[in-house]
Amino acid sequence: MDTTIQQDEKRPLIEPAEEIDLDEPTGCGACAPCNPRKRLHRYLILCIMCFLSFGSYFCYDNPAALQDDMTKDLTLKESEFMSLYMWYSWPNVILCFFGGFLIDRVLGVRLGAIIFSSFVTVGQVIFSVGALFDLVWLMDVGRFVFGIGGESLAVAQNTYAVRWFQGKELNMVFGLQLSFSRIGSTVNMNIMGIFYDMFTVNNPGYKGLGLTLLIVGGTSCLISLACAFALSYFDRRAEKILKNRKTSEEIVNLKDVKDFPLTMWLMTIICVAYYVTVFPFIALGLLFFENKFNFKPNDAHSVNSIVYIISAAASPIFGICVDKFGRNIYWIIIGISVTLGCHAVMGFTFLNPYVAMSFMGIAYSILASALWPLVSLVIPEHQLGTAYGVMQAIQNLGLALISYIAGLIVDSKGYLLLEIFFLVWLCIALVAAIMLYLVDAAKGGRLNLSAKERMAKN
Template sequence: MQRPATVSLLKNDLTKTRLRFAILALASLMSFGSYFVYDNPSALQTQLQDDLNIGTFEFNLFYSVYSFPNIILPILGGYFIDVIGNRIGALLFSILIVIGQGLFAFGVMINSYNIALIGRGVFGLGGESLNVSSNYYMTNWFSGNELAMAMGTTVSVSRLGSVLNDNIEPVIVNSTGSLSLGLWIGFLFCIFSLICVIIANILDGKKDKNLGIISKKHLPDSEKFRFHDLKYFGFSFWCLCLNCLVVYIDVSCFNNIASNYFQERFGYNSVESGSIISITYIVAAFLCPVFGMIVDKFGQRVQFMIFSTVSITLVHTAFLLTPESHKPIYPIFYMVFLGLGYSIYASVMWASIPYLIKPKVAGTAFGMATSIQNLGLGVGPLLVGYIQENTNKDKGYYWVSFFFVMIGVSGIITCILIYVNDVKTGGVLRSKNPEKVRESFIGINETEKTDLGNSYSAIN
């Protein structure tokens, strides 16, 4: 009696059709705009400080008003997704990004620092939470043998936004003489991403209707998110979050200070430094989908994470041991290997989260990981700045490099802890078929399985 119904569900399941690749493209592009505008201030630092008549502290507030609230906001955004639905969440977060970038561009246009700062704050209300929504789409449309590829593709396309910003914003401003024009172009990219969210929501709603999935508010209690479900966030999940914190300090926080680092230690000018910095994300843009497909085929997720954290740590060790000189070629190769390590890590880490938790808490899990990541991105720069200002060797950057090496070592240790615990709990992260192992590991019942388009999506 049950078999025909199951066959019918599979026949109507759009996640088994090529439409899932349209969702992949849309989910990747829905974060493109936010990644493009996030580093607008960094690409235009000198011009912003001159036009708005602000110092370094006021300039850094453009990032602080974004990062520190996002230590908490992604958790709330993930909870919102689990309770209300991902489509409503993605739409709301995208609208906040558009409003925030519009206020930022308008504030700069009229030389109002306060309005520009408010705009960055509003932008921060949606920026990281939209990443949670994008990841949630991937777990809802892609299964274990394609999930890492899908996650890697979203990282790849999003990081192209960062690369594009680094390379075209200074050119636009220098060629037109208008600082706000480049920011308004970023505003248009955000609107484009909002349109992608709307289209993705329509297709996702069609998928749920085909499967007969009901709105979250009509779900039985057993399938709704409840706080006591957080007990399924086990040891491996928390170690993975801690690992995410330290690895992103080693990559993102280093990239934040890399321009001055290369100028002070190796004699590059600002344009050359900017080009070298972009190498990391250019490499990631091309390799993330490739490594995602490799991981989907062979499994061994923890081993890939260990390799990536070791690679990143070795890069910082190389920077530590490289003496000051005038425009050496070595840093270029170092940044290529940093991009290689980051590509592997970003492809594997985010795609590992769904296999460590129950599907109905996926939004909260991604939000928790993103919040912990932002804790590192908020505290890391403060520690780096303190070390650089209070030490003298290599203009303070020797001990900064040492700090990054130690952070990398802690990342290796947390990876080893994840590996040991994974061995003890069935090897879900090492498996080629992690969904099957997960079912026995955390006790997922039939109604919670994701491969039939399960009930943690919402039509509204």
Template sequence: MTDTLTPQQRPWLRWAVMFSMSMVVFGGYYVYDAISPLRGAMEAELGMSPSDFGWLVAFYSWPNILGITIVGGILMDRKSVRFVGLIFTLLCVAGALLMAVGASDFFRQSALQKSLTDVIPGVSGELFVMITGRVLFGFGAEVLIVAQNKVVARWFRDKELALAFGLNLVVCRLGTFAAFNVSALMVDTTRTFELVPSDTGLWIMASRFPGLSMALWIAAAVMLGSLGAFFIFMALDRSEIKPPGAATEIFRMSDLKDLLTNRTFLAITMLGVFFYGAVFPFTSFATDILQNKFGLSTSLAGALPSTVILATIVGTPLGGLFIDRFGKRATMMVFGSFLLMAVHLTLALTMLTPIVPMIVLGLAFSLVPAAMWPSIPFLVPERQLGTAYGVMGMLQNVGLWGVPILIGQVTEWANPGVTAARVKQGGGTWDYTAALLLLAALGAIAFVLSLKLRFGAGGPGARELELPRTGQSK
């Protein structure tokens, strides 16, 4: 009978389910990071200052701060990943398309662009449309990550859980790797120069980036491909196929209270808030930081952060294998958080070639996620998994919303007299030292939280994180 079919009878099935869902989230990571190498191009083509760009990055997190990941997680726990996931995948596609439209030549030359300019005082029509797209994309992307985590935890509950999470993260990081390199290639290979009048009345040579629009259209096309991957996932994850030990209990609203009073779960969640708050906003600004501090070209500065991703492609599954066999989840989070803090201090206070800090950041970015995500099924029942990952997503997005804004504001505060117009004309550069010290402080907080987990002060279950168990649900 098909209603008793399990992945043990069809061993390829759970890996196919994981890979198809990973390809859905691949598109989300690509779209999120595709704008990172475009900071300079957006400044030149659209007049975006660091704070404008910070707002564009940050608005991704706004829907999740309002709790959309919790709502999505509860719906998945009560309904199904397939139904909820399809809705939010379509939102991601709509958001990616709107981002591309906002930077397109036909929109910039349209009457609609003029009518939307200053709808929000001081915000151009292009930025208004791109922020709207970023918000729509944010509504969907984080819920898809919740769905991905729930799917992996459900299909790998009793075997190879950390390895599955590690391989899952590898596919996601490949999305980031592709975004950094493709976007940087698009703007750098199409870069042109033209004479423009400066504030002093002299004519100067200014850069133009006609590849900006194409880079965003490619991102939208990748997200459309992820929609196709979701349909494949729906076919594989159909209801008559039962993962081993599939939950029979239904989520209750009282379970949310249980989660919010679980001290170990909250400690891991807050560690993730500060850790990811010091990583993802940094990668969004990394291209511009490397160009301004080290004088790198757009293509090299855009490609160099991808070494972080290359390191995670190797390190994350190895970390998962280690955890499945030996445990030491909290210890790995301690080392990863310490390395993150050290990387930002090195970039802020030294002129050491950035390739070294980027590789070390990749190691940190392997250790903490490889240990953090598979710890959750170890701490909460399966019926709460979607909600638990939703709570984590919401709180992490508070950091992902606030930190880019802080980076932009702190950078402008630390650079009096420097403006986007002056930088465009070659009359100044941005000093990101203060922003990097801010990121180092976030890493330090994550380090303290990881120490609490390591020495059992995080709450019930904290000491058990060191044990070599697969992380099965309670």
């Protein structure tokens, strides 16, 4: 085989135009918006990629946005309410891992994204119908089906990101994707109550609740499904134009997981221990701010959504900062430390929670922008779907258990013990981050290089 062709096969799917030796496409494909070698085309694809999981994140926190109404209309205890999050997370303890493997080995990222987005849509419909007929068990089933697709869809999105943006832009891309996911959560927090009030005028109680979840939530899922089909088309088109081929060494086996490095498992511990202090807290946040700080429901909604609002704006900014300066592990340690301080302030003082929640949004953006791209530095590209699947599977095991335990703690002991519980998890995350730094330093410090040092080594 010709040496040039062998080199072409080993290149990423998308590279800057000046680094590609293949002939330029002709016709419409030659213009910048249509040419997959051009930066403008990649950024257009990034826009579609960001909306891929919009519906999933919008609907994930539907219960949090309607906590007061849902517990009243369906007569739920806090532990029963939190079980809606538990049922979302349980399938991902296993299926998220296999979803990543299926993306790498069986389905491919294009078909995988379509299938998982379809599960999200169907799950939201079942969840909505359960609310419409006051069938809590059917709502649990809907969240289970929704969960089958939700986290695996995030794995597909991460795989798309690395496939199109491997290199110096990756931190920014992860930050922007996180920003759009948080926009989905923020929009959910701020409009679901409005639509609930509209639908319950003629359909009071659980019927109005079900219609709100079905029409508003279902529409957002359909938008994401359309993006999955669009990405499949453009990715296939780019592959044909760039004439990429997979080599025989890109075969994935489940047994590869046991060979993942220690740094990968430390990242996973950080991911689990940190995220269980954010999402379950926001899910319970409305009543926390109403009970402890005597906030009115509208004010509680506002402060509870601040983390998502701040991270929507800050995530791409911090992604660019991490791209520019490097030192990912330092950023991770800063993010964990700031979040620890925020929970301590809200748990042990009566200071206005707007400040603490704002800093938590900044810290969350910092950690996510710095943590997730590190996986691509320690895991080969053809195993990334499996790696992200493993990471999110273990994360969802933590979320499933912690969400339910958090509900039980609130029912029996109150919010002070809940905050102490979250502080313990953040300390675990901080210890894991310090260990990640030490283990990486012993191996040459690759994960904590500055941007200039990383570019020089590449």
